[in-house]
Amino acid sequence: MSELYGGVETGGTWCVCALATGPEDIREYEQFRTAAPEETLMRIIAFFRSHPGASAIGIGSFGPVDADLASPTWGHVTTTPKPGWQGTALAPVVRDALRVPVAFDTDVAAAALGEYRWGAGRGLGSLCYLTVGTGIGAGLVVAGEPVRGLVHPEVGHIRIPKLDSFAGVCPTHGDCWEGIASGPALAERWGRSPDELADEHPAWPLEAEYLALGILSIVLVASPERVIVGGGVMERPGLLARVGEKLRALNAGYLDTPMLGERVQDYLVAPELGDRAGVLGAIALAERTAGAAAPGAAAG
Numbered sequence: 001m002s003e004l005y006g007g008v009e010t011g012g013t014w015c016v017c018a019l020a021t022g023p024e025d026i027r028e029y030e031q032f033r034t035a036a037p038e039e040t041l042m043r044i045i046a047f048f049r050s051h052p053g054a055s056a057i058g059i060g061s062f063g064p065v066d067a068d069l070a071s072p073t074w075g076h077v078t079t080t081p082k083p084g085w086q087g088t089a090l091a092p093v094v095r096d097a098l099r100v101p102v103a104f105d106t107d108v109a110a111a112a113l114g115e116y117r118w119g120a121g122r123g124l125g126s127l128c129y130l131t132v133g134t135g136i137g138a139g140l141v142v143a144g145e146p147v148r149g150l151v152h153p154e155v156g157h158i159r160i161p162k163l164d165s166f167a168g169v170c171p172t173h174g175d176c177w178e179g180i181a182s183g184p185a186l187a188e189r190w191g192r193s194p195d196e197l198a199d200e201h202p203a204w205p206l207e208a209e210y211l212a213l214g215i216l217s218i219v220l221v222a223s224p225e226r227v228i229v230g231g232g233v234m235e236r237p238g239l240l241a242r243v244g245e246k247l248r249a250l251n252a253g254y255l256d257t258p259m260l261g262e263r264v265q266d267y268l269v270a271p272e273l274g275d276r277a278g279v280l281g282a283i284a285l286a287e288r289t290a291g292a293a294a295p296g297a298a299a300g
């Protein structure tokens, strides 16, 4: 298969564009800071005008977004706290400027799909892709499809039990999961950037427990076959293993599976596509829109 697809990941900080057939064949790649909507859209469109040939383009965007094809505001970023971006018509503008089919979902749904298609979720029926960085977000893929319903999951904003008195940093909810366990929450709670917190700092066992509490909720509700955890905060050596141990302890043998017991390190894993999961997931979205891949046709 050599069909070319376009992928766009609009993140809170970075925007990534790629032209590729898959992870082994990325022909063009560009990353730039996510600026105001007009400027960002101009750069996305300029990228695909300079590098034509995509038979479809997938866009994975920070949210919340409207990904409902039947909605008049399909392809818009909706109630985001990101200044200037509320109500931005992202996907329709790209589609109309470039005259190609455009697929649209959240950045985390795209990343989940990328890992499902080419990464740590190959061959599985369901997975959760979780990112812990500037925010907390998760994409769920079930039976080969990103989970969508009333809107789309916004897992970062669930409530979990609080283990300290920190008020939280979520502009909407204060002490939701993202509000107490994202990178900015760590920075605010401890008064310095997470990078500057030593491995033995008490921040890390607390962070591991907060992450495990949220992940346990996801596991209990959606029962994904694997949880893939990425994002800047997870670059801390040993943190993922620590979260696994906490998850195992919190489950306390209730869900009777080795994946939440002695094999927890096979259950809670790092993304295989690394920081390209989002843009490759957008490529996977495009591929599906173009109808080139049968659902579940992930390479073994």
Ligand code: ZN
Pocket (backbone or CB within 6 Å): 156, 157, 170, 171, 172, 173, 174, 176, 177, 178, 179
């Ligand atoms: Zn929140």
